[in-house]
Amino acid sequence: METDYINQFKAQSPAAIIQDMFNEKKQLKVALSLKNGVYIEGFMVDVAKEEYQTFVCMKTEEQEVLFFDLQEVSVLRIKHPKKIAVSLSKGSISRPLGEEPISALQLRRWIVDQESLLDATINLSLEKSVLQEANARLNSKDVITSLLKAKQLIIEDEMGLAAWKEIKTVAITNTEKLQVSKEGNVLKIGIEITKALPKELEHLFVEKIEEIL
16 A cells, blocks of 8 residues: 555654754654644744753744744654655665666666776675665665765875775675675675665765775
């Protein structure tokens, strides 16, 4: 069914969800009930912490502006949960719903095109059952894209460029935790390809790769 994705959502505090929505700049209409019984519908404008309290600024469709303590929220209703399914599922849904898929063949062709940019052969070592998942294929593409961005940051100076030239192959596998290691001229990357990828992955790659080069 079209709403089966909701079964993957995880129980979370309204405060945590509101904070995530603001951090990810998601402009979704929400409805709130405060502990004093006040009911609010509108869009998040700002969330700010002052000492030990966190305050929220919201606007209504009538352009009214409301301010309240985040901890006073007792019930949160999200009008279009599909748009933040990744956050509401805590990563069990690994991609935004409704994305255009990529086939396994398209992914392989795309990978070949990226090898010249990476200056290394890319070995995507994933089980067939994993590659059959549409989200895993899209995540694989994002991992390689993040790696390309990391490479550009690493080779900004001569020392980084010389270190990167030692890498001839990049091997990507599916692991529960992010792992980066180097064996000879092979850069090994392990990442949970079936779950939501870490934020700012390219910077994580830079940090971990520079430790081993």
